[in-house]
Amino acid sequence: MAPSAHRAFQTTFQVTLPDRPIGAPYHARRTHKKSRKGCLVCKQRRVKCDERKPACLRCENYGASCIYPPTPKPSQTNSSPENMTVSPSNRLSSLSISDMVTRVRDAMSGELAFAPRVIGNQDEVLKIAMNSFQFFLKSSTDTIGPPLIRQVMRREMIHVAFDNPYLMYTILGCGILHMNRICPGSESRELAEAYFWQQALGLYSRALQCNVDDKNVNGLISACMLMGITSIIPPKFEIQDSWVFSGRHSDLNWLAIQGGLNAILKVAAKYVPGSIWGTPFGQNNKFETKLFQYEIKQGREGLHPALADLCGIDEFTSAETSPYYFPLKVLSPYLELEANAQNAAHCTTWMGRLDAQFVNLCRQRDPRALVLLAYWMGLMCTLSKWQPWVEGRVRQECIAVCIYLESMEDPVILPFLEFPACAAGYTLLSY
Numbered sequence: 001m002a003p004s005a006h007r008a009f010q011t012t013f014q015v016t017l018p019d020r021p022i023g024a025p026y027h028a029r030r031t032h033k034k035s036r037k038g039c040l041v042c043k044q045r046r047v048k049c050d051e052r053k054p055a056c057l058r059c060e061n062y063g064a065s066c067i068y069p070p071t072p073k074p075s076q077t078n079s080s081p082e083n084m085t086v087s088p089s090n091r092l093s094s095l096s097i098s099d100m101v102t103r104v105r106d107a108m109s110g111e112l113a114f115a116p117r118v119i120g121n122q123d124e125v126l127k128i129a130m131n132s133f134q135f136f137l138k139s140s141t142d143t144i145g146p147p148l149i150r151q152v153m154r155r156e157m158i159h160v161a162f163d164n165p166y167l168m169y170t171i172l173g174c175g176i177l178h179m180n181r182i183c184p185g186s187e188s189r190e191l192a193e194a195y196f197w198q199q200a201l202g203l204y205s206r207a208l209q210c211n212v213d214d215k216n217v218n219g220l221i222s223a224c225m226l227m228g229i230t231s232i233i234p235p236k237f238e239i240q241d242s243w244v245f246s247g248r249h250s251d252l253n254w255l256a257i258q259g260g261l262n263a264i265l266k267v268a269a270k271y272v273p274g275s276i277w278g279t280p281f282g283q284n285n286k287f288e289t290k291l292f293q294y295e296i297k298q299g300r301e302g303l304h305p306a307l308a309d310l311c312g313i314d315e316f317t318s319a320e321t322s323p324y325y326f327p328l329k330v331l332s333p334y335l336e337l338e339a340n341a342q343n344a345a346h347c348t349t350w351m352g353r354l355d356a357q358f359v360n361l362c363r364q365r366d367p368r369a370l371v372l373l374a375y376w377m378g379l380m381c382t383l384s385k386w387q388p389w390v391e392g393r394v395r396q397e398c399i400a401v402c403i404y405l406e407s408m409e410d411p412v413i414l415p416f417l418e419f420p421a422c423a424a425g426y427t428l429l430s431y
Contacts, residue, residue: 038051038056100130100133101126101130103162104126104129104130104133104162104168105126105129106162107161107162107163107164107165107168108126108129108165108168108169108172108199109165115192115195119188119191119192119195124188125192125195128176128188128189128192129172129192129196131175131176131179132171132172132173132175132176132179132192132196133171133172133175134175135175135176135178135179136171136172136174136175136178137154137158137175139178140174140175140178141153141154145345146280146284146342146345148279148280148283149280152276152277152279152280153222156218156276157218157222157276158171160218160219160222160276161219161222163219164207164216164219164223165199165203166199166200166203166204166206166207166219166223167219167222167223169196169197169199169200169203170200170204170222170223170226170227171226172196172200173193173196173197173200173226173229173230174226174229176189176192176193176196177193177197177229177230177233180193180235181233181235181392184235190235197230200223200227201227204223204227207219207220207223208220212264212267212268212271213271214271214274214275217268217271217272217275218275218276218277220264220268221261221264221265221268221272221275221277222276222277224260224261224264225261227257227260228254228257228258228260228261228352229389231253231254231257231258232254232258232389232392232393232394233389233392233393234392234393237392237393237396238396239396239399239400239403240400241396242396242397242400242401242404243363244365244370244400244401244404245400245404249363252359252362252363254393255351255354255359255362255373256356256359258351258352258354259351259352259353259354259355259356259359260352261352262352262353284346287346288346291333291346292329292330292333297318297319298315298316298317298318298325299314299315299316299317300313300314300315300317302329302332302333303328303329303332304328304331304332304335306416307328307331307332307371307372307375307416308328310368310371310412310413310416311324311325311328311368311372312324313325313328323355323357323358323361323369324358324368324369324372326353326355326358327350327353327354327358327369327372328372330350330353331350331372331375331376331379334346334347334350334376334379335375335379339382339383340386341386343383344383344385344386344387345386345387347376347379347380347383347387348380348387350376351376365404367405367408367410367413370401370404370405371405371413371416371417373401374398374401374402374405374416374417374420375416375419375420377394377395377397377398377401377420377424378398378419378420378421378422378423378424379423380394381394381395381398381420381423381424381425382423395424395425398420398421398423398424398426399421399424399425399426401420402417402420402421402424402426402428403426405417406421406428406429414428
């Protein structure tokens with residue numbers, strides 16, 4: 001694999017890099033003579049826009065958030081977003097670049113004063129923040145979840161971030177992490193990435209001290225959805241760094257923290273339908289109810305037969321009697337899905353459904369738990385075309401688990417290593 005291609009896969013996001021260097025300020029291109037009032041998305045993609053509003057046909061077909069440039073008026077140069085009367089879903093397209101800079105700076109709050117001096121002065125930090133914000137908005141969101149999730153992230157979630165510094169710092173952290181993994185080597189951006197995530201985690205920790213209600217549910221869920229990115233896409237990860245070799249339980253924290261969203265959703269259940277995530281989560285739940293057959297609460301129906309045998313699951317087994325039951329119940333239908341972008345996004349959610357008991361079994365290197373984890377990681381390796389963040393850590397972890405289990409030479413376990421090893425690109429010694 002060429003070096004540039006390798007770098008492009010070291011991230012949870014996938015994007016074709018623009019010609020301008022990463023980190024350069026955004027400048028709107030001159031209007032195309034054949035589409036004088038076209039949307040910004042079509043201009044950026046260099047395609048003709050049909051200028052249909054509120055969303056052009058190309059953006060609608062692509063599943064992108066259609067953003068039209070604001071009409072410049074001298075009297076609105078210093079207008080305040082609070083005075084605008086447009087609907088929340090369209091308000092972002094009405095903000096000028098200077099308006100967005102103001103909103104991002106205000107959302108960063110007084111925490112901006114704590115930015116490391118080595119990054120630069122506050123104006124330079126703000127410039128990096130704006131580049132990160134715009135990169136997240138225009139590039140990173142293209143590869144996060146299905147279209148409805150991306151749409152909420154680009155519209156409603158951004159406005160929630162304007163009023164919640166912890167969410168704004170999380171978005172900035174995601175945007176700059178994306179840039180740094182694709183194009184590493186910028187010391188100032190690497191320092192800024194560490195600073196943004198430090199602020200995001202600190203402020204989010206404080207926000208969690210309050211009870212979840214209808215006023216903060218949007219921000220808490222949004223931030224939690226993005227928080228796990230840092231752990232599954234470390235700057236550098238090698239096979240020998242896996243917890244199965246180090247023996248340090250903390251080295252599996254990348255998996256444990258993925259369950260944070262599930263924990264928040266349980267606490268905030270009554271507020272979710274009225275939140276910005278109510279519609280996309282509701283549609284996803286309909287799909288999952290049919291896929292996982294939640295009405296079946298025990299037994300082997302729908303389970304991978306061989307894996308069920310390995311885990312000792314019989315007709316009377318349930319989630320209450322076996323820690324392997326629910327992880328396998330969710331994993332089994334994923335193994336049967338057609339390989340495509342939408343299903344790849346669904347398969348990703350397996351790691352967020354695991355309870356503490358199963359994660360602890362993985363920490364203890366329980367062979368059966370490791371086989372289930374390896375099967376999921378192997379599955380994600382086969383879907384890395386649509387989920388390139390797999391190359392940041394998951395593929396190496398999958399190989400590490402296969403090597404560890406193979407070294408045990410357990411004749412019961414060895415046959416189950418063929419699929420994950422092959423999917424991750426590892427050749428078993430026994431084959």
